[in-house]
Amino acid sequence: MSKxxxxxxxxxxxxxxxxxxxxxxxxxLDAAPKMALCRCGESANKPFCDGAHVAxxxxxxxxxxxxxxxxxxxxxxNVTVHDNRGxxxxxxxxxxxLPKVWRMKEEPWIHPESAEAQQLAAVVRACPSGxxxxxxxxxxxxxxxxxxxxEVAKNGPxxxxxxxxxxxxxxxxxxxxEHFTLCRCGGSKNKPFCDGTHWSREFTDDKN
Numbered sequence: 001m002s003k004x005x006x007x008x009x010x011x012x013x014x015x016x017x018x019x020x021x022x023x024x025x026x027x028x029l030d031a032a033p034k035m036a037l038c039r040c041g042e043s044a045n046k047p048f049c050d051g052a053h054v055a056x057x058x059x060x061x062x063x064x065x066x067x068x069x070x071x072x073x074x075x076x077x078n079v080t081v082h083d084n085r086g087x088x089x090x091x092x093x094x095x096x097x098l099p100k101v102w103r104m105k106e107e108p109w110i111h112p113e114s115a116e117a118q119q120l121a122a123v124v125r126a127c128p129s130g131x132x133x134x135x136x137x138x139x140x141x142x143x144x145x146x147x148x149x150x151e152v153a154k155n156g157p158x159x160x161x162x163x164x165x166x167x168x169x170x171x172x173x174x175x176x177x178e179h180f181t182l183c184r185c186g187g188s189k190n191k192p193f194c195d196g197t198h199w200s201r202e203f204t205d206d207k208n
Contacts, residue, residue: 002018004016004162004164004165005167008039008167008169010060011053012036012049012053013037014039014182017033017034018033019149019150021162022150023151023152024151025153029152037049037184038052039053039058039182039183039184039186039192041184041186041203042058047158047205047208062190063190066190066195067088069084069086069087070084070085070173071175072084074108076112076113078117078137079117079134080135081110082133085131086173087129087175087190088131089131089181089195091127091181091196093127094123094127094132098115100114100115101114101120101123117136124142125144128180130142130177143178144178146161146178147162148164153181155208156194157183157198158183160180160181161178161179163177163178166192172190180193183197184198
């Protein structure tokens with residue numbers, strides 16, 4: 001089978017082809033060879049598109065006032081944690097798992113000296129948006145080897161892992177192409193990527 005491909009259609013859904021592994025919070029879902037996944041947030045048949053984006057006037061362009069695309073570095077010894085706030089989906093994985101490193105409302109907010117290198121790497125790999133990356137002794141230790149998959153997060157984005165091709169899309173500086181999150185509430189300022197807007201919109205999906 002060909003490598004899975006995700007194509008964000010202009011002002012329309014995500015066209016997904018050749019994906020084998022598809023799931024939601026309840027477990028595996030049947031994956032068709034070609035699927036159109038809703039990203040306007042208005043489909044009555046989520047996660048699939050039902051054409052609601054047309055009536056909703058969905059716009060897929062990035063907003064000019066989105067969080068800037070900038071990769072910051074935090075270094076301690078042989079470890080550097082890279083962080084691009086412009087790609088963050090605000091899942092809270094980093095601040096929940098290692099709050100002594102990722103310190104909310106502090107500047108600088110990342111303190112790599114507060115944990116072992118492999119602890120840091122484990123949290124970086126768990127960051128669904130790919131906004132975090134890490135180099136240890138100059139080697140990138142951010143990604144894993146996984147089969148391509150899309151998981152429909154409960155009341156949240158599409159969580160993509162395993163390096164499927166994301167067509168016609170430029171990744172933010174330093175952001176992983178092995179794992180990333182795609183907006184499905186319709187409100188992200190950094191489309192097609194999630195920026196956490198589903199939280200403020202109180203986006204829900206009863207089928208998920």
